[in-house]
Amino acid sequence: MDRAILEMLQASSEALLVFENGILAGLSPEASRLFPDACPGTDAADLFGDSWEQAGPFQGKGSVLFSLEGENAGLNVKLTGMKNGVLATVYADREEDQTFVTLAERMQHYLASVMAVTPRLLPLLEDQNLEGAAELNRGLYNLRRISEELRAVGQPKDPFTYHPEREDLDQWLGKLVEDLIPMCETADRRLIYQGATERCVAAIDREWMTNAVCLLVSNAIKFTEPQGEIAVTLRRSGKRLRITVRDNGCGISADQMGHVFSRSTHRGLIPDPRWGVGLGLPLVRRAAVAHGGGLLLESVEGEGTAVHLSLPVLSSGEAILKSPVTIPTGVNKIDMRREQLLTALSDVLPARIYDTRGVDL
Numbered sequence: 001m002d003r004a005i006l007e008m009l010q011a012s013s014e015a016l017l018v019f020e021n022g023i024l025a026g027l028s029p030e031a032s033r034l035f036p037d038a039c040p041g042t043d044a045a046d047l048f049g050d051s052w053e054q055a056g057p058f059q060g061k062g063s064v065l066f067s068l069e070g071e072n073a074g075l076n077v078k079l080t081g082m083k084n085g086v087l088a089t090v091y092a093d094r095e096e097d098q099t100f101v102t103l104a105e106r107m108q109h110y111l112a113s114v115m116a117v118t119p120r121l122l123p124l125l126e127d128q129n130l131e132g133a134a135e136l137n138r139g140l141y142n143l144r145r146i147s148e149e150l151r152a153v154g155q156p157k158d159p160f161t162y163h164p165e166r167e168d169l170d171q172w173l174g175k176l177v178e179d180l181i182p183m184c185e186t187a188d189r190r191l192i193y194q195g196a197t198e199r200c201v202a203a204i205d206r207e208w209m210t211n212a213v214c215l216l217v218s219n220a221i222k223f224t225e226p227q228g229e230i231a232v233t234l235r236r237s238g239k240r241l242r243i244t245v246r247d248n249g250c251g252i253s254a255d256q257m258g259h260v261f262s263r264s265t266h267r268g269l270i271p272d273p274r275w276g277v278g279l280g281l282p283l284v285r286r287a288a289v290a291h292g293g294g295l296l297l298e299s300v301e302g303e304g305t306a307v308h309l310s311l312p313v314l315s316s317g318e319a320i321l322k323s324p325v326t327i328p329t330g331v332n333k334i335d336m337r338r339e340q341l342l343t344a345l346s347d348v349l350p351a352r353i354y355d356t357r358g359v360d361l
Helices: 003-011 029-034 044-048 050-058 098-128 130-154 169-186 206-222 280-290 333-344
Strands: 015-020 023-027 063-067 075-082 085-092 165-168 190-194 201-204 229-237 240-247 294-300 304-312
Touching: 003 015, 003 023, 015 029, 023 044, 029 085, 044 050, 050 063, 050 294, 098 130, 130 333, 165 169, 169 190, 169 201, 169 206, 169 229, 169 240, 169 333, 201 206, 201 304, 206 229, 206 240, 206 280, 206 304, 206 333, 280 294, 280 304
Parallel strands: 190 229
Antiparallel strands: 015 023, 015 085, 063 075, 063 294, 075 085, 165 201, 229 240, 240 304, 294 304
């Protein structure tokens, strides 16, 4: 290994590892602390498990980010190409904060009070100022979205809220994208879907996975210029399925890449306001892990970003135990789906989408 790289590793306070052809060539003292069994000559797959194999096809130019599982859960790994190898930088998640839950409950309490008078207030505003009424309605959707995200990210995983069902993922994802296309068009972005060439069956919680895909599409809209293109694709590789949301936007710089999964630190390290409060990608990652999959992010600055959500293939004979979910009497499932999409994309859609004229409140 180059002497300059070795000196850089020894002087660094970060957890850095250098790999040459998939073999560990050197590591920093902090990396030795996180991976006490690691030493030069160790295979990368022994350190990072399946995550290294999943990241393999994307180790070109730019950066790749993924999370580790098992005993190393809570560690995120950023891969950056070097002249003769790959530099891995490891970041640790911070602990969940109960403050998020408390804040979300307080927000939802006050939001409920405001929404109780909205059916009487909006018609009055619409008579005077249509744009103002629509903007107010969109603001309420935004507050609902943020409060739901705060509550979800601050709570421990609750298996009773997870209801997987056997699903033909190609049909399900294609229909979701079909519903999102007209919404993206209002934001002046083109959304396309590229389905799989073979049958893709998975066990998914429809609500969780819908929110995850919508969050990824929302991020893509933010970072794609008007008239730009966003592609959602589904592919199968062995026993894994991969949903990819790719944009042709500005991409993410290598120094910011390692912090996009950390809601606690990214705000100060990624000052771009398009990243919001940093709850989206942690929630998508949680959904992926709950489904037995993972999340991998690749980005080339100036060219775009792709987020890959992997899921295990469901075999034909594998049983699914599902807790019943009751839809309240009189609630239209189509209306519920539209409400979910309008909430998930409320920070990127124009206010006119939230015009309530002609809608029975």
